[in-house]
Structures are given as structure tokens and as C-alpha cells.
Amino acid sequence: MKPSYVLYVFGLIGVLLFAANCSCESDVTDLLHFWIFGTFDLQSGNSGGSYPSLQGSYQGTRSTTRAQSMPCIPVLTNGNDVKPSTKGFDLTQFACPSAGTGAPIWIQSSAAYTTNGQPKPLGPGQGAYVPALELALPFPAQRAGSESTTINCILSQPDVFQVNNDNATVNRIGTCPFQAKATIPVAGHPLQIAFTPDGKTMLVTSLDNAVNFINPSTNTVTFTLSTGSMHPNGLAITPDGAFAYFTNFVSTSDTSISKIDLTTHAIVQTIPALAPYAQNVVLSPDGAQLWVTYPYSNSVQVLDTLTNAQIAVFSIQGPRGIAFNSKGTKAYIAEAGNPENATMSLVQEVDINTFTPGPSYKVGLGPNDVAVLYGDQFVVTSNFEGNSFSKINTVTGAVQTTLTSAQVSGLAIVY
Amino acid sequence: MTRILFGCLFAVCAAAQPPIIYNRAVVNAASFMPPRLPGGAIAQGSIFSIFGARLGPTTGVQATSFPLGTTLGNISITVTQGKTTVNVIPLFVSAGQINAIMPSNAPVGVASLVVKSSSGQSNPMPVVVAANAFGIFTATGTGLGPGILQNFVTQSNQPINSPNIPAQPGQVITLWGTGLGPVAADNVAPAPGNLATKVEVSVGGVPVTSVLYSGRTPCCSGVDQVVFQVPANAPQGCWVPVSVRTGGAVVSNFVTMAITPDGSACDSTPIGTASKIGAFLGVRVTTHEDIGTKSAIDVTGDYATAFAYQTPLSNFPFNPIFSWAPPGTCTAYAVKGDLLRGDTLPGAVPAGAKALNFGPAFTLSGPNGMKMLQNFLLATPLRYLGGSVTGNFFNNTLFLQPGSYSVTGVGGSDVGGFSTSVNMPQPLTWTNRDQTNSIDRTQPLNVSWSGGSGGQVAIVGFGVDLPTDSTTVFGCLAPPGATSFSVPPAVLANVPPTRPNPLQSKSVIYVASGPDSTAASTLSASGLDYGFIAFQQVLGKTVIFQ
Secondary structure (H helix, E strand, O other), X not given: OOHHXXXXXXXXXXXXXXXXXXXXXXXXXXXXXXXXXXXXXXXOOOHHHOOOXXXXXXXXXXXXXXXXHOOOOOXXXXXXXXXXXXXXXXXXXXXXXXXXXXXXXXXXXHHHHHOOOOOOOOOOXXXXXXXXXXXOXXXXXXXXXXXXXXXXXXXXXXXXXXXXOOOOEEEEEEEOOEEEEEEEEOOOOEEEEEEOOOOOOEEXXXXXXXXXXXXXXXXXXXXXXXXXOOOEEEEEEOOOOOEEEEEEOOOOOOOEEEEEEOOOOEEEEEEEOOOOOOOOEEEOOOOOEEEEEEOOOOEEEEEEOOOOOEEEEEEOOXXXXXXXXXXXXXXXXXXXXXXXXXXXXXXXXEEOOOOEEEEEEEOOOOEEEEEEOOOOOEEXXXXXXXXXXXXXXXXXXXXXXXXXXXXXOEEEEXX | OOEEEOOOOOOOOOOOOOOEEEEEEEEEOOXXXXXXXXXHOEEOOOEEEEEEEOOOOOOOEEOOOOOOOOEEOOEEEEXXXXXXXXXXXXXXXXXXXXEEEOOOOOXXXXXXXXXXXXXXXXXXXXXXXXXXXXXXXXXXXXXXOEEOEEEOOEOOEOOEOEOOEOXXXXXXXXXEEEOOOOOOOOOOOOOOXXXXXXXXXXXXXXXXXXEEEEEEOOOOOOOEEEEEEOOOOOOOEEEEXXXXXXXXOEEOOOEEEEEOOOOOOOOOOOOOXXXXXXXXXXXXXXXXXXXXXXXXXXXXXXXXXXXXXXXXXXXXXXOOOOOOOOOOEEEEEEXXXXXXXXXXXXXXXXXXXXXXXXXXXXXXXXXXXXXEEEOXXXXXXXXXXXXXXXXXXXXXXXXXXXXXXXXXEOOOOOOOOEEEEEEEOOOEEEOOHHXXXXXXXXXXXXXXXXXXXXXXXXXXXXXXXXXXXXXXXXEEEOOOOOOEEXXXXXXHOOOOOOOOOHHXXXXXXXXXXXXXXXXXXEOOOXXXXXXXXXXXXXXXXXXXXX
């Protein structure tokens, strides 16, 4: 065989690599078999005129090979779980329940499952899942139609945290089995939760003038940052875990975005907001941009985190949640219309490379939280006024909306 | 309805819109390396490119004389770090692209770049300024492929190296690039002379021992020359990888040069000689996923690919997928995007390629029966044949078991019918697979294997960093008969480190065994200049790049 012949064969492998993820032959499933978990807690009518905000949601990561040898490790590192010897928290405080006991089971879900993993309807205290098994690499083993549909949860799946706005607490909920694990008192009217990348610190905003620092290994508040006259609402932590941003959710000209040094626990910078009621703040995956929602001003502002200069302003009616794809090339903004009682049902896609609008997707009424599933093909929304959640296939444009028996506010994707 | 208001807030924008710099679109003008990769910084005194919209006049304006100014076509650019602001020197401004010189006194580190025009000020874009970060200019203008290297024959005869005009071992070469480091003045014709930056040139992995010059070219601000002698023991071929490391740490883009013993044209078959190319490949890929999954699994997929296309020949034939480095060498490409999910290497789809019609279907028959494979197209060449995942509820639908297969094409309007038989070979054994977990990019990566079809072995690694939307892929071809190979650190230098969150990175290595004579055959069909069919096994594993 000629050498060039061999090279050409290797080249064809390259063709396979580059083509393996195309949707040329069939609808590509969400290869990663996501695990979705809805929370249903917040009641409307928070003090301070705050719209019932996003739930604190915790996006865990899939554990690694240790799952087999140490099956009871909750994953609580917010995506930093490659080295279990140096990450995580005190495992001894948690029991190791039997697989499946009390766990949400994918019941009678054959039809739903075989249509690309659409989760079954959720209700309070329920969840539905299939375990994450496979990476989004080329050459997947595609699903066949006769898969088993009764799947127990995996004990290594992470806990989720949920704010209870009325009771000034944060609930810790195990996902396998599905049960409450701890209740953490915090400052009044907690609204949003975020984890540092190393999983060692959880921050919670409290509308009643505080940001709570919580040690998830002990489920205790380690520090309460008084924010004076500011009413913290939205919350985002930089990818390096050094700083956090929170919004000051007020109607006056004092509305602002503040930056906390997470080492010193001090507010190091306060940026004037574009308009009253700055609500959510979301960082792009590389941390270069900070996106801020203004539901009462129908706009989304994009700031450069290096200079705090404004990059762009988008006109969005009643924006709520924002999520990015993993590459930070697209943003998905929940557009609910009237912030007090949603009138719209859209998710607006934005191309971040060019800062131009992409397609919009019709979901359930009042989309609130938005999450992009691993692999970037699917976007999930919780629809508060619509008592539903929606799953958008961004490749085909198809949207599946599933009714629930309660208003759905928070959303956490658990892998 | 969504409107986007750049800088206009809620007022109606009566005036023209300000410039927009696209996200992460400030790059070395030669390498185009993604800005967050180690080699993607902008060196002091180097030429870099800015991509965006409304950056300048519709018709581009070029700086034509010294001294160069800080405004061109009413466009100016600033770089700010803290309280320090410097003015960039524009060389070319147009609506979609600006080429400019990063001032030699620009502050090192992360800074903010802004373009200003009569319509206003652009969005700020973070840039990383470094003392040195070299990029090699390429004939393709993509940062990949044949570098702009001149073979020195005489002072008046220095042709650009190409597969038709290779260099010989020992020949003196002038390599063109940008990013060697700062000089005293950027706005005047550079004074010739070596710069202080340490320069190391590698030709096919062989260190160059004779670097004769490394500094600015007297003609052009920001443009550097590296003059070196091709090592006597340099590998030979049409696409020998060349890279430059500066400051002992920062590795440039990998480009190619042609080297033959006597300087005669090299064999660039089929890229450089065949206009109409066709192929059919059956492949089984088994990837051991033990990083980022709940438990270790082996994901196996059987695929077939086929295509036929016609493309014009080029003086600089190159396709990053097909133009492999010579045996015993490696190359690396650092590009924007996720190459493992939808994005492609520049030039991978041949420019101007026309798909050839080679019929409505192939039949593939083997130990597990027959499959009809329909509607292959150049843009969608892939067919899924079956797969399995160990230890779970998936059905095993694998199709390409080792054995004999026949492939028949009925032919189409451009390519005639054919029928041939080949064997699906046994996979090789990746003997140190389970020890290949955390890879220190400053050390050689050793891969060893046994068995297989006896064909040559290729090692292909991918590092995808999702938050910065960048990928570095490296490829190495082991010498014939080898049972191990060591990937040099320079090849790994621009692979992004795996993030602690496995959901944010894709780090995987593939080991592919080339087909032996029973697993490959010529695809003889009318209408093709070059065609073949082959079956192959590939092993993969997830890893952590540190």
C-alpha cells in the first residue's frame, strides 16, 4: 500500500470525527440522558415588590469513575469533580440509602423516553430522570427503540438546594433518594443561590439586605454580608471563584450591580444599573460578559467584566432567566412580557459572537428559569404562570411543553 | 420582537451604528490562534487582526508610507489596562477586518481593546498582550497548512516552498511571521537585527541547530523573519510540520513545508494530483469514557462514510484532514470552535469542491448481513451502522464485526459502479490505555500498542475548551512497524488544559490502526482520478490534559 493511501485513510477518520455529530441521518438524541429536577416552592408576592425570582438552583456535575467504588458521594462541587480526593465535602455526614428507595422513578415513560428523553410530567416532590452515561463525543452509540424504562437513580447524583423565600431558609434536597436533608436558616427573603466553582462555598442572596455565605459541607452560614440599603436579588460567581456579582433590586436610582471579593467578603465595586429593578445577573461561560435583566424596563444589558463598560442592550419584554450554551456563543433569554403576571411565552436566542438575535421559541406561559442541557442541543425552561416546563430542540426548532400540577419556578439540571 | 441597541440604550438611534468587535475576534494576524490558548496572545510589536462589523470603511484602506499613524480611514484603536492607554497602529481598515500593530509599549497582561470611528466607539474586547507569541504566515491564509517559507537559492532566487518546490536538507529557509517581540519604534521601517527573544525552530520534530536570523524584516513594521537551515536529518515529505517556540515557552501555530532529498517535487497524491477523488470507509470506534461519566464505559459505534468530489488543483495543495505529517512526526492545529461537535478545521471541506454523483446507494454485506446505504452527500457523508455501550440498557446493535465485507455501488451520473471486497481487521490493543489518564503537557505523551492489523498507527488527540470555544487537535503518525510513540511536549503546548468541571472540556485521544493490505482496496470506478475503500478500527479514551 502506498504511504499516501494510509494517510488518506487516516484522513477519512478525520471526516468521521467532524461529521459524527451532524444531524444528517436522524434526529440526534440528547446523548447524555439528562436528569431534570423541578422545584416548586416560591410563592408570589415577595416583599419589596420583588417578583418571585429564580430559584436557587444547583447544577451539579457527573461524577467520575469513583461512582462505582464510592457510590454514596453526593456531588456538590458545581462542576469541579474530577479529583475527588481534593474536592467535595465531608462524606461521612450522609447516609447511604438503598438504590431506588424513595427515589423518583421514570414511571410508564416508555413513549416519552424514546422520543429523545422527554421527561414525564413533574409534580411537587417528584422528579424524573435517566442517568447520565455518555459524553458528547463523536461516534455515539445511538439508542434503540426497545430500551428499558425503569431505571433507578444513581446514588452519586448531587443534592440540590432550594430557597424558601417566605421562611428565610434554604432547603437541601437529596435527589437519590428524593428527600429533604437539611434546612439552613438565612437572612430574610432569600432569592438566589450560586456555588463557587470548587463547590466549597454557596452564596444566597436575601432581599432583606444580605448575602449569605454557606459552607455546604456543614450546611451552616459562615458569614452574612450586610448590604446596607441594597436589596440583593440576582447572583453570579466568576469562573475563577474570586468574585460574585449581585443586583440591587430596587425601584430608585440606587439600583445597581455590586461585586463581592469572595476572599475578603467585601463589596469592592458597585456599578450603576441601566434602569430600576436590575434583577438577574448571569456570567458568560468565560466570565468576560455579565448579562443583567431589567424586567420592568424590558431590557437586557451586557457588560464587559474587565471594564464594566456596556457592550450591548437588548430589548426583551419582561426578561427573566438567561442561560448560555457551553461555548458561550449563544444566549437564551426567557421573555415573559408583564413581569407581574406573564403575558408572553418566548425564549429568545442571541448570537453572542455577533450580538445579533437568533430564532425565538414558543414555550409555556411565563418562562422563568432557563437551562441548557449538556451537549447544547436542548434548552429547558420552567414556566411559572403556565404550570409547565418546556424542552426546546435547538437543532430542529421543536418545542415540547409538559404541564405540571404546580407553578414551576426553579430548575436544576442534575447529571 | 427583539431589537438590539448598541450604545443607544432606549433612545432611537438616528446616527450610524458604532463598530462591533465580534466576540473573541482579536487574534494574531498569521496564526489566528484563539485568544485564550497559550499561543493565542497578542505580542508586543506584532500584527494582529480584529474582526467585526462596521469596523471601518466599506472599501478597505491600507497604510502606504512611513511613519505609520495611529489613525487610518478615520479609525483609531486603543488598548487600555488600568490607567494606561496606548494607541494601536492600524495597517489596514475595512468594515469587517482591521489589521494593526500592537504597540511595543503596550502593557503586558489582560487589557481592553476598543475601536473608535466617526460613528462611535465599539464594544470593549479583552485581549491578552504578551512579550512574545509568534505566528507563522500561511499560504492558505488560515494559519494552517503551507507556511510562507522561502527556499534560499540565490539572493535573487528565493521561491516560496511548496510541494512542487520543496527544500533540501541543509538548505537555508526564510520563514515569515509576526510576534517575536517589541522593538524601539513600531511606526517606522524596522532596523534589521536579531531580537532578544529566544527562538527555537522545529522541523518535523527535529530541532533546528542553525538559526541564522530572528528579527524584524526591514521592509515592514511588525513582520518578522526567522532564517534557519533545514536540519540534515529532518523528515521528508510534502507536509513536514514546522513550528517556532519563543521565549522558551510559547509555541506558534504548526505550518508545513515540503522537503525532499534533492529538492524535486514531492508526491502529494491525492490532494495535489487528483481532481476527482472518491472513497468508502467502514470504521468501528470504541471510546473508553472514564473521565466525566458516572462509571467507566466503552462506547462503540460502527460507521460508514463515503464521498466523491471534484476540486481544482492548487499550487499549495493542503487539506488538514488529508495532508498528514510524515511518519514519525506530529502536527497540531489550534482553532476556534468545537471540532468534536459540528465545527470543522479551516480547509477541511475543500474550497470550491463539487460533489460528484456516484449513485443512489451502496450495499454493504458482511458477517452480520447486508445494509443498504443511501444518499451519501459531500456535506453529510456519515452513516450509523450500529453501536453498543457497556454495562447499561442499550441494545447491542454492532454491525462491523471483524470479517470479510463486500461493497457494491451501482454508480451515478458522475461516477461509475464498482464492487469490491475487503476485511474488517481486528483492533489493536492499546497497551497503556488505562495508564493514560492525566497528561502533563510539558512532558512527552507515550502511547504503546500491540496487535491490530499490522498497519501504521496514528494518534489523534483533541482538547476542546468549551467556555472559550476553542479546540486544539494534534495528529501523529507512528513509523511503520512501531509499537509505541512519544508525542512531544511542543505538540501538546497549545492543547487547552482540561477544566475541573468535565462538562466544560472534551479531552480525548484516539489511536487508529491503518488498514493492512486485506482491509483496503482501490476503488476503481469510472469518473474518479483516485479512489479507494478501507475498513478500520479506532480506539479512544477520555483523558485529562494538565
